[in-house]
Amino acid sequence: MGKIKEYDVVVVGSGAGAIVVEYALSEGLKVGWVDKGPLGGTCLNVGCIPTKILVAPADRVVEIQEARKLGIDAEIRQVDFGAIMERMRRMVGEDRRHIREGIGLAQNLDFYETEAHFTGPYTLQAGRQKIRGKKIFLASGARPFIPPIVGIGKARYLTNESVLELRERPASLAIIGGGYIGAEFGHFFAAMGTRVTIVQRNERLVPEEEPELSALLKKKMAQRMDVYTGTEVVEVKGADQGYQVIGSDVHTGEQREFTAEQLLLAAGRQSNADLLKVEKGGIETDGRGYVQVNEYLETNVENVWAFGDAIGKHMFRHSANREAGLAWHNSVHDHKAPMDYRAVPHAVFSHPEIASVGLTQEQAEQEFDVLVGTAKYLDVARGQAMIETDGFAKAIVEKGSGKILGFHVIGPYASILIQEVIDAMANGGNARLVTQGMHIHPALPELVVSTLYNLHEPG
Helix, strand or coil, rough: CCEEEEEEEEEEEECHHHHHHHHHHHCCCCCEECCCCCCCHHHHHCCHHHHHHHHHHHHHHHHHCCHHHHCCCCCCCCCCCHHHHHHHHHHHHHHHHHHHHHHCCCCCCCECCCCEEEEEECCCECCCEEEEEEEEEEECEEEECCCCCHHHHHCCCCCCHHHCCCCCCEEEEEEECCCHHHHHHHHHHHHHHCCCEEEECCCCCCCCCCCCHHHHHHHCCCCCCCCEEEEEEEEEECCCCEEEEEEEEECCCCEEEEEECEEEEEECCCCCHHHHHHHHHHCCCCCCCEEECCCCEEECCCCCCEEHHCCCCCCHHHHHHHHHHHHHHHHHHHCCCCCCCCCEEEECCCCCCCEEEEEHHHHHHCCCCCCEEEHHHHCCHHHHCCCCCCCCEEEEEEECEEEEEEEEEEECHHHHHHHHHHHCCCCCCCCCHHCCCCCCCCCCCCCHHHHHHEEEECC
16 A cells, blocks of 8 residues: 655645645645546536536527517527537536646646545545645535435436436436526426426425526426426336336325436535545534535634535535635635625526525525615616516615625526626625616616615515
């Protein structure tokens, strides 16, 4: 086995963990970097990057299908599913190759492309080599959660990872789970021509969103696929040319049956902390199995930090990147800075698109006296020109101070429109930071201004 290799810094995970590696190498430190692959972590390989490459053509398909409202009679003659999937894999592969080239050029870096686990404090077994770090950073990520459904062990189900390897479009697809992953893949496959069925245990799709946004998403998605909420999948059976999915109404117990050629599990994520055997390093996890950290991203073990999906707080790459930079800062400075989660934004690239930042109305009302504002795309000239009849935005603002507590958009370009609100919240959060700026007319950002001008007492 050889003797233990000693490092100034050990990093586990090649997603946001790469940020810490770059910082450490720039300081001339000796770094051990561990990741079993694929290089680049969840976001690059099986998360935000490949799925957005797939969503782009799906968006075009639906825009063409909806063009009749603008007086355009268009027809889609063919969708080349294989070419779309291959383009996605090629683009991801190129990014992965660039990372590998950078590793090969780095000085003071040993990269262990293998599974690893703790064997004791500050010590890991990385393949055949035992390594030890003075400082350790855990960006070990998460993996698909496989729900305990009867018969699931015998099914050749897809996850958000394996679905990206498909070469042929399934004729029908049952998606178990209606969160972000289920909504985005439902949009994609329906646009490709697959008959999609989404089965969601919660009463709402994307249940973390504002109820009004969830309701509109369900309404719009149900026009293109079958959507069943409040239904728990209890059994999966093999059937002719696919699977039979048996669901149970969460209130009445009434059974519903669905059939599909393929199954996609999108029932959530679970931490990789168990695979890393963090308990052998003395590192504590929370009740859900995620690595437990304080506001400075420190674990209970001195000089061990964790961030990203490994800690299960906001499982988005932009949040992980911010956490990674902060963890490094706190590891080298006496004056530590806490991670601020009050303005962590996110988007759901479904159709319609969703973007949110800050608190929901329900969350805000637990701590503040609030005003609520809403505006429809149709309330601004650009939205009228687009004949965008359903999309809207919602603001939650603290009464008196005018501080924006939350902002939520559903409709075209939602992830772009919300950015000026995010910037305002990062700079004190007063609504005047948005409304006093001059906005182009007629352009969609006027929707944000209209929403903040429409503030009123809730109820």
